[in-house]
Amino acid sequence: MTELTWGRHYAAVEPTAFRVEYAINPFMDPAVQPDGALAHAQWTEMVRVLRSLGARVDVLPQRDDAPDMVYAMNLGLALPGHGGDRVVLSHMRHPQRRMETGSAAGWFESAGWSTSYVGRDGVGAHLEAGDAFAFGGDLVVGYGPRTEELALKALATDLGLRVRGLRITHPGMYHLDLAFCPLDDRRAMVCPAALDDASAAALLDLVPEPLVLTEEEALSTFCANSVVVGRTVVMPACPPRVRAQLEEWGFEVVLVEVGEFHKGGGSVRCLTNPLDVTVGRELVPVPGGEVVLPG
């Protein structure tokens, strides 16, 4: 088993203006506000844990007018070393989040990254980076609630990659990172209940040794929304059955409390954006690109 070659460098947004101002997913209720000081303390501890595991965490400031910007995973798909360091900025499905990418673009550009888009300012395909993960040499992309199918073709052509689309049908698992968490080169946590039948079968075919989560496990604990640093899985919670399997496979489970961020509909993975997924290492170049859709 080869451990993940990525997951040791992240961007995260310091939560100085996190609140639930609107409801764009089933977890959000503006009547249930996070405690700002507690959220900041939870985020600080999460960053400390990641750094203590050897991960680098770069911190972006939060815009005051962007309460969801703390979910850094959705800012863009960063691919270093691909004709220079390159990030495809998200084109958020909901206008309430679109201002976030302008600030993210500035941050990436000042750090030497080149930026591109598959759609922008409400024009063109929606892409939210919490839907896109490298696995098995390909980019696995969930589409439906947030990312649009049209974005898959643009990504594949633009980046010269094989993009495997999975159709998300569960309203509560509106990003793929609530239902899919790569663990190493053969294993991943997967929640087939998030997907239509053909996509669920395609995902199970793609992962040689899946740790299959029930809908209840994925939704009530956010356990697939975890981050893997080497053989350590940093999780918001871990059902006993899931912990037993992870430990049998040689992983260490480290729990971090990020409950205030569950009020906005995201957890550890959503709060971090990996900056070390590399074309030519985790992603196999495919000249011209290719999209593979289930069934």
Ligand SMILES: CN(C)C(=N)NCCC[C@H](N)C(=O)O
């Ligand atoms: C696992 N998920 C869903 C994420 N990658 N991101 C969380 C985004 C939450 C934000 N309120 C929204 O609804 O966009």
